[in-house]
Amino acid sequence: ADNELKWRPDALLYQYWDVAVIRDVFKPQAKGGPFPMTITMQTLRDIIVVGLYVVFLGGQIWLWAYWQKRGQKPLTDVATSDYGRPLVRKG
Secondary structure, eight states: OOSSSOOOTTSBHHHHSOOHHHHHHSOBGGGTSSBSSOOBHHHHHHHHHHHHHHHHHHHHHHHHHHHHTTTOOOOOOOOBOTTSOBOOOOO
């Protein structure tokens, strides 16, 4: 991202794209705008990467839990005898 997209610390978010909405909303207070922080393109890159890692880590944890529960039959209430054995005939 630093080389080909030029998302370096010297590229600011509000200057990178020539879109009026981004320019007006994300212009930092240090440059006379309303936004309280100065966001660089490197910061945006890092936020995107962290988001991807969180999504894929959460997906992997969900897949592990799903895989561990495979083959388990849902528990149903089965009448039991006085000795604790189920009162169901095998078919």
